[in-house]
Amino acid sequence: MKCPYCETAINITWTTHFIYEHDECWDPYEIESGQEVRHGKCPECNKLIILLVSSNFIGTDRDEFGSLRERYIKEDSPYNEVFIFPKFSIKTVAPEVPEKYGRDYKEAAAILAISPKASAAMSRRLLQTILRENYGVKKGNLNKEIDEFLDSNKVSSFISESLHYLRFIGNFAAHPSKCKNTGEIVEVEASEAECSLGTLDALFDFAFVQPAILEAWKKKINDKLIELGKKPLSDS
Numbered sequence: 001m002k003c004p005y006c007e008t009a010i011n012i013t014w015t016t017h018f019i020y021e022h023d024e025c026w027d028p029y030e031i032e033s034g035q036e037v038r039h040g041k042c043p044e045c046n047k048l049i050i051l052l053v054s055s056n057f058i059g060t061d062r063d064e065f066g067s068l069r070e071r072y073i074k075e076d077s078p079y080n081e082v083f084i085f086p087k088f089s090i091k092t093v094a095p096e097v098p099e100k101y102g103r104d105y106k107e108a109a110a111i112l113a114i115s116p117k118a119s120a121a122m123s124r125r126l127l128q129t130i131l132r133e134n135y136g137v138k139k140g141n142l143n144k145e146i147d148e149f150l151d152s153n154k155v156s157s158f159i160s161e162s163l164h165y166l167r168f169i170g171n172f173a174a175h176p177s178k179c180k181n182t183g184e185i186v187e188v189e190a191s192e193a194e195c196s197l198g199t200l201d202a203l204f205d206f207a208f209v210q211p212a213i214l215e216a217w218k219k220k221i222n223d224k225l226i227e228l229g230k231k232p233l234s235d236s
C-alpha cells in the first residue's frame with residue numbers, strides 16, 4: 001500500500017482488532033463475514049494509519065478462555081479496506097502549479113476514498129479548465145477538447161495515453177452507464193479515479209513544472225552571457 005501521508009510504497013506490521021459478529025456461537029472453523037480494525041505506523045514518516053478491513057474470516061481453535069487463537073482471511077473472499085485515519089490522502093502539489101488548480105486537485109484527491117465517481121468528475125473538470133485556460137482549447141465535449149490539445153502539443157506518450165484513458169473514465173463519471181449483462185449502474189472504481197489524478201500529475205509537470213525549470217536554466221545561462229559581455233541566447 002501507499003502511505004496516505006508521504007506516498008511511499010510501504011509494508012506495515014499491523015496490530016489487529018477483530019470486530020466479532022457472533023462472538024459466543026462462532027465455530028472457529030466456520031467462515032464468518034466481518035471486519036477488523038488494523039493500526040500501525042508508516043515505517044518512512046512514522047505517522048499513524050488506521051484501516052477498516054471487511055472480508056470473510058476463518059478461525060483456528062479457541063484458547064482456554066474461549067477466544068479464537070488466530071483468524072485468517074479466507075482465500076478468494078471479497079475484500080474491502082478503507083482508511084479510517086487519516087480520513088484523506090494528503091496529496092502534495094508542486095509550488096509551480098497555480099494555486100487554484102492545486103486546490104481543486106487536492107479536493108479531488110481528498111474525496112477519492114469516499115466517492116471515486118465525484119473524484120473522477122472533479123479531475124475531468126479540472127483537466128478541461130487547464131486545457132481551456134492554458135492551451136486555448138475551445139469549449140466542447142471532453143473528447144474534442146483532448147483531441148485539440150493533443151493535435152497542437154508535443155506531449156509524452158505517457159500523457160497522451162493517460163488522456164485517452166481519462167476521457168473514458170471522465171465520461172463514465174459524468175454519465176452513468178449500465179452493465180450490458182446485469183443492467184446495473186456501473187460505478188467508477190477508486191483505481192480509475194486514481195488514474196485520473198495520475199494524469200493530472202503528469203499534466204501539471206508538463207504545463208507548469210518543466211517550463212518553470214527551463215525558464216530558470218535559461219535565465220541563469222543568459223545572465224552569465226550578459227556578464228561576459230555576450231549576447232543572450234534566444235529561443236530556438
Ligand SMILES: [Zn+2]
Pocket residue numbers: 003004005006007008042043044045046047
Ligand atoms: Zn508515510
